[in-house]
Amino acid sequence: MAGNATEPLIETRGLVKRFGSFTALNGVDLQVFPGEVHALLGDNGAGKSTLIKILSGVFKPTDGEIIVEGRTVSFSSPRDATGAGIGTVYQDLALNALTSVTRNFFLGREITHFPGPFGLLKMGEMDRIATEEMAKIGINVADPNQPVGTMSGGQRQTLAIARAIYFGAKVLILDEPTSALGQKQQMEVLKTIRKVQKFGDIAIILITHNEIHARLIADRFTFLSLGEVIGRGTSKDLEGDDIKRLMAGGAEIGDLAKELAV
Amino acid sequence: MTQATTTRKESDRLASKGWLKSLLARPEIGPIGVMLLLFGMLGYFSIPAGEFSLNPFAGEGFNALGIRNNLRVIAQLGIIALGAGLLIIAGEFDLSIGSMIGFAGACMAMVLRWGFAIVIPYISFEGGMHVEFFTLIYIDNISPIGAIMITMCFTLFFGWLQGYIVVRSGLPSFIVTLGGLFFLRGLTEVSLRAFNHRPDQTKGATTVTELPDIKNIIDVPGHGEMERSAAKALPDADLLAILKDVPADTVASLTERLTYTAQRVADAKTQIMAAKGVKPLERALENAIESGNTVMAETIRNKIDTFVVTPTVPKEVTDIDVARAYIDTLGSARPIADFFGGDILQPIFDFLYFPVDWNTNNFGNQFAPGLYSCVMIWVLLAILCYVVLSRTQAGNWIYSTGGNLQAAKANGVPTDRVKISLFVFSAFCATIFATCQVFEVNTADAAKGNLKELEAIAAAVIGGIVMTGGFGTVVGIIVGAFIFGLAKEAFFYIPGIDGSFYRVFLGLVIIASALLNENIRKRIMGTL
Structure with a gap:
């Protein structure tokens, strides 16, 4: 399943981020290859959020570099990151539940008949594209004019992912895409991620708390703890318990199980 | 763990919503x-009382x-x-x-009333410190x-x-x-x-009062711009002079309309008079029937049947009337004021008065000139x-x-x-x-x-x-x-x-x- 490319699509070298005297990231190296799902795991406060906020242009790193397709880049805004092909799907998805699928799909990037904010929308074309793009990653929208509020959490994830890909994301950052969902919808989202993985040219960074999901879908793992990488490897390299242990930040989760059993 | 399988898809849930429900979800x-x-x-x-x-x-x-x-x-x-x-x-x-x-x-x-000025206040020291005003721009008579x-x-x-x-x-x-x-x-x-x-x-x-009726300022031929009401109050000789230059077919159609109005007003007056005249007789008839006075009742009934009102003679349409009607047709010389404060759809409301006879009040005149x-x-x-x-x-x-x-x-x-x-x-x-x-x-x-x-x-x-x-x-x-x-x-x-x-x-x-x-x-x- 793992991509065969040898060149990483996105890479960080010695990424450091300090907030005043607090060091959130202390020299993080990360390599993400096209066609791969790279699981970024770690306990709360490990620095996952800081890392993805740097990658998506929200924060500027204190030190270190980001390399996209072999070129060192520097983002001063989320728009720069989007322009460089990094699409971030946040937990709240940035969707307006009260308007339609199409309107959300094209929010801020509407297709219009003539330029300017008063350009008439090409509704038909937008409906068609939104439906097609979502179908590509496995969701058939019955009606592109249905309000997003009527969609399930899984479908909303799909909409946000399809949107990011359509608008040029080569690196897709998914921030806990399954955390707020029910079992069935979690599986739906995983299927969607698998579909994107199969495209082969998109690198996916998956932030998750869920070890089972990570093991189901990820090709490669990076474990963060207290701002540093404490372990990494491909899915073949890691044993089940390794993942559990590393996710908890290296502590012996087995001991905890015994303690709780008392 | 049992594996529950189902063929039901997420999208099926939306499809179950019928047309009635989606109609009810419309905000309007x-x-x-x-x-x-x-x-x-x-x-x-x-609907007026007593009518059904x-x-x-x-x-x-x-x-x-x-x-x-x-x-x-x-x-x-x-x-x-x-x-x-x-x-x-x-x-x-x-x-x-x-x-x-x-x-x-x-x-x-x-x-509109006093014009527009940009005035800059400054402190003057000549003859003791006081505030003076320097008028930068003053425009009187603003359109x-x-x-x-x-x-x-x-x-x-x-x-x-x-x-x-x-x-x-x-x-x-x-x-x-x-x-x-x-x-x-x-x-x-x-x-x-x-x-x-x-x-x-x-x-x-x-x-602010005493503003001119700006939307009704018209360009009267031979007199320049003036308010419509003033133009209609011009001396008869002036009115006739204005009418001289009006095309014959315009005069004809204005005359036709005024004649219609005169006739319609006269008819309405006749009707009102008839109703007024018969009403006391009808009341007397009721009283007579109630009191059992059949002779009296018969007399009154006869009177009602033979009750005739002399139809009102329509007012004659003079050239002065036509001239005034012509002044009413002149367009505003202040189109912007007319755009915001005037009337629209006058031709339709005119048509609904003559010949349709719907836009007519109880006295036979045109009811509404148009919409605001x-x-x-x-x-x-x-x-x-x-x-x-x-x-x-x-x-x-x-x-x-x-x-x-x-x-x-x-x-x-x-x-x-x-x-x-x-x-x-x-x-x-x-x-x-x-x-x-x-x-x-x-x-x-x-x-x-x-x-x-x-x-x-x-x-x-x-x-x-x-x-x-x-x-x-x-x-x-x-x-x-x-x-x-x-x-x-x-x-x-x-x-x-x-x-x-x-x-x-x-x-x-x-x-x-x-x-x-x-x-x-x-x-x-x-x-x-």
């Missing part, structure tokens, strides 16, 4: 029902004058409701609309379009300022525009008194708003700004600009309202527009706008304005009840609409 459906109810009420209750008709359109609420007056109330409210409604969809409020109307009207009237532009500069700037404060400070727009409400109303009164004061400083009225111009302006604004809100990129931005501000920002929507623009648009609508009023009645009053901001918000809520933003349509806002205006009229016509009951009714409608809107919103959000 409830308000349209109320509007139809009010149409029925207005029609039914405005199953057709509610036979009522006085739907005669030509009723339509003219009702539509004016509805259109005026509709204009500001568009501004208020769009702003609420974007998640903000404007409570300064009413004061803005007063301010804009006063500003415009003052500029209607000039007055409108100058007023727009002030009101749009103030709208922009309110929006800027709201987006920059993050304060609730409720508070910022509440400040605007007091500030503008006070400013209007202060400036009106300052301009109006008598030389002895005793009294300053908060009104503000109706057309409302229609134009409504079409514009509809297209912008539902068919353009800007519309999508407005919805998302109010629906999920963070999402809109994350997707690159310039939400601050959207909000500020809509504050400006709200001020624009208030100014248009004031413009129509000033040119209709040629006066301004600092109290104009009082409480209009609440009426506009109420109309928007009744029309399905959710106060938290992100939800609603222009069609809804239009329907809301209709409901508000119709309720005012319909309750006025119900015999034997206090007209103020319309407020009781509207209060209930507002709460019911808000509940309904919230229900629809939740259904769409998927939380119900």
Whole structure:
């Protein structure tokens, strides 16, 4: 399943981020290859959020570099990151539940008949594209004019992912895409991620708390703890318990199980 | 662990929603029902007492004058409701609309009456320290379009300022525009008194009167520009001179029309006289029958049967009448004033009088000259708003700004600009309202527009706008304005009840609409 490319699509070298005297990231190296799902795991406060906020242009790193397709880049805004092909799907998805699928799909990037904010929308074309793009990653929208509020959490994830890909994301950052969902919808989202993985040219960074999901879908793992990488490897390299242990930040989760059993 | 398998897909759940349910999820459906109810009420209750008709359109609420007056109330409210409604969809409020109307009207009237000046105060030290004024610009005799532009500069700037404060400070727009409400109303009164004061400083009225009837200034051939009423009061010789240059077919058609009016007025008079003459006889007949006096009854019955009124002779149509009628047909020499304060659809209303004979009052004259111009302006604004809100990129931005501000920002929507623009648009609508009023009645009053901001918000809520933003349509806002205006009229016509009951009714409608809107919103959000 793992991509065969040898060149990483996105890479960080010695990424450091300090907030005043607090060091959130202390020299993080990360390599993400096209066609791969790279699981970024770690306990709360490990620095996952800081890392993805740097990658998506929200924060500027204190030190270190980001390399996209072999070129060192520097983002001063989320728009720069989007322009460089990094699409971030946040937990709240940035969707307006009260308007339609199409309107959300094209929010801020509407297709219009003539330029300017008063350009008439090409509704038909937008409906068609939104439906097609979502179908590509496995969701058939019955009606592109249905309000997003009527969609399930899984479908909303799909909409946000399809949107990011359509608008040029080569690196897709998914921030806990399954955390707020029910079992069935979690599986739906995983299927969607698998579909994107199969495209082969998109690198996916998956932030998750869920070890089972990570093991189901990820090709490669990076474990963060207290701002540093404490372990990494491909899915073949890691044993089940390794993942559990590393996710908890290296502590012996087995001991905890015994303690709780008392 | 058992593996539960099912063929049911997520999308099936949406498909189960039938057409009825999706119709009920339309934000306008409830308000349209109320509007139809009010149409029925207005029609039914405005049928004069003692008459019976199953057709509610036979009522006085739907005669030509009723339509003219009702539509004016509805259109005026509709204009500001568009501004208020769009702003609420974007998640903000404007409570300064009413004061803005007063301010804009006063500003415009003052500029029209006294001209426009930019005066710079400075401190002079000659002969003791005192403040002197340097007049930078003084323009007397400003045209209607000039007055409108100058007023727009002030009101749009103030709208922009309110929006800027709201987006920059993050304060609730409720508070910022509440400040605007007091500030503008006070400013209007202060400036009106300052301009109006008598030389002895005793009294300053908060009104502007004595404006010419600008929309009715016409270019009379051979006399130049003058007010229509003055032109019609010209000496007979002048009137006949004017008529000399009028084409023969125009004279012919004017004469035909005037002859018709004369005949129609005479007929109406005859009818009234006949009714007046027979009525006492009928009453006497009833009395006679009651008292059993058959001889008397027979006599009276005979009298009724043979009762004849000499038909009134129609007034003769003179050349002077034709000349005056011709002056009535002359177009305004101030098209802008006429655009905002004049009438529209006169040819249709003329046609409905002659030859259709529907737009005719009890005395045989033409009832309504046309509709107020503000109706057309409302229609134009409504079409514009509809297209912008539902068919353009800007519309999508407005919805998302109010629906999920963070999402809109994350997707690159310039939400601050959207909000500020809509504050400006709200001020624009208030100014248009004031413009129509000033040119209709040629006066301004600092109290104009009082409480209009609440009426506009109420109309928007009744029309399905959710106060938290992100939800609603222009069609809804239009329907809301209709409901508000119709309720005012319909309750006025119900015999034997206090007209103020319309407020009781509207209060209930507002709460019911808000509940309904919230229900629809939740259904769409998927939380119900």
